[in-house]
Amino acid sequence: MLPFPEHAERGVRVEVAPGAVHLPGWLPVARQRELVAACREWARGPVPMRHTRLPTGGVMSVRTVCLGWHWQPYRYSRTADDVNGAPVAALPDWLAELGRRAVADAYQDLSAREYDPDAALINFYDRDAKMGMHQDREERCPAPVVSLSIGDTCVFRFGNTATRNRPWRDVRLLSGDAFVFGGPSRFAYHGVPKIHPDTGDPATGMRGGRLNLTLRQTGLGSDEPGPG
Numbered sequence: 001m002l003p004f005p006e007h008a009e010r011g012v013r014v015e016v017a018p019g020a021v022h023l024p025g026w027l028p029v030a031r032q033r034e035l036v037a038a039c040r041e042w043a044r045g046p047v048p049m050r051h052t053r054l055p056t057g058g059v060m061s062v063r064t065v066c067l068g069w070h071w072q073p074y075r076y077s078r079t080a081d082d083v084n085g086a087p088v089a090a091l092p093d094w095l096a097e098l099g100r101r102a103v104a105d106a107y108q109d110l111s112a113r114e115y116d117p118d119a120a121l122i123n124f125y126d127r128d129a130k131m132g133m134h135q136d137r138e139e140r141c142p143a144p145v146v147s148l149s150i151g152d153t154c155v156f157r158f159g160n161t162a163t164r165n166r167p168w169r170d171v172r173l174l175s176g177d178a179f180v181f182g183g184p185s186r187f188a189y190h191g192v193p194k195i196h197p198d199t200g201d202p203a204t205g206m207r208g209g210r211l212n213l214t215l216r217q218t219g220l221g222s223d224e225p226g227p228g
């Protein structure tokens with residue numbers, strides 16, 4: 001990995017709601033390229049990237065693979081019981097460290113040292129994929145969520161904690177952007193209503209679509225059998 005961080009636009013920071021911070025251009029292109037390569041490997045297995053099946057019978061348009069803990073609606077497990085039963089790949093320390101850096105830059109304080117994400121969702125959006133308004137709420141821990149974007153620009157809809165409806169703010173997330181939501185915004189509804197096709201930078205190594213890495217701290221016991 002490259003030494004971290006070389007900020008594309010050091011210090012740019014937009015507070016979208018209390019505790020919700022957008023860091024545009026946070027990941028240098030070289031780092032994005034490394035993440036794309038790593039995600040390609042993770043997408044192959046041991047649990048292949050797939051469309052998550054919903055209890056209603058539908059499938060999500062986004063394709064996802066998890067690290068650390070497997071998420072399926074609406075619980076975490078160490079094995080991908082709704083895919084192939086395989087234990088999920090470990091979440092590497094360098095990725096947790098990247099998450100800590102994002103939290104430190106978002107909140108500009110030292111509490112970020114304690115941030116210890118143990119689950120990552122790698123989401124791939126093709127040009128037509130979307131994600132409906134939802135809360136990330138299977139975690140037993142109020143630590144922030146860190147989201148990293150690579151590839152096509154999207155509209156990220158950031159709402160409120162009470163309902164999936166308005167008020168919300170639509171934020172454009174570009175390749176390299178980080179978005180951190182914690183504190184009073186930790187359980188805000190959010191979603192991705194639109195991808196802007198062919199807006200990504202081919203220098204990231206992506207031929208199209210959008211990659212999102214979402215880091216979470218589950219608060220689940222480390223005494224559970226882990227992925228090594």
Ligand SMILES: O=C(O)CCC(=O)C(=O)O
Pocket residue numbers: 121123131136147156190191192212214
């Ligand atoms: O793709 C994104 O930016 C959001 C992903 C997300 O909200 C999730 O995986 O829970």
Ligand SMILES: [Fe+2]
Pocket residue numbers: 134135136190
């Ligand atoms: Fe989410």
